[in-house]
Amino acid sequence: EAGVVQSPRYKIIEKKQPVAFWCNPISGHNTLYWYRQNLGQGPELLIRYENEEAVDDSQLPKDRFSAERLKGVDSTLKIQPAELGDSAVYLCASSPGQVFSGANVLTFGAGSRLTVL
């Protein structure tokens, strides 16, 4: 089992440039999350997918952030244009989904560290 795979691991860009992050969740996990983790803080949810549907995107800054999960498996998070304050680690996580009732156990990827200059 490869776990949750994210790429790239590191990205350095200049402000106003676009950037995209990719996530491949654990096979069979219907729920996929994108979190942003600022330095010295805990993860904050940006968007949650149940299969292809974004069921919670209330914290996603929609003027510059977008996400998609077209076939209910892989997901892409895009920022365009990036701002200095977007520097953070972007974490993808997955969980089994609605068929599993009980604790909301997340499996996280290693994250994509974004630096905006």
Add this chain to the structure above:
Amino acid sequence: GEDVEQSLFLSVREGDSSVINCTYTDSSSTYLYWYKQEPGAGLQLLTYIFSNMDMKQDQRLTVLLNKKDKHLSLRIADTQTGDSAIYFCAESRNTNAGKSTFGDGTTLTVKP
């Protein structure tokens, strides 16, 4: 909204016990979690407890929950240098469909 708070730093000697504390505000929290994050890695679930329990033990880990005071603690027995990491407390209200709210983490340093 929900709020989860933790102390920022804890330093212990190898072999001692570590106790990491967390408080939360949402009385509707259903599950409370402890995650571990090592440098350059994502968060790894250590353990979780259902809100109708007051204690859970898993090998060297003991979780205590005081629901009345909304206080959660993680005790690590016989702390090792490999336990040095950031520990995050989190809560969720719903079964799997809900989102988890995380604290800002406690950095545990284990000195030889």
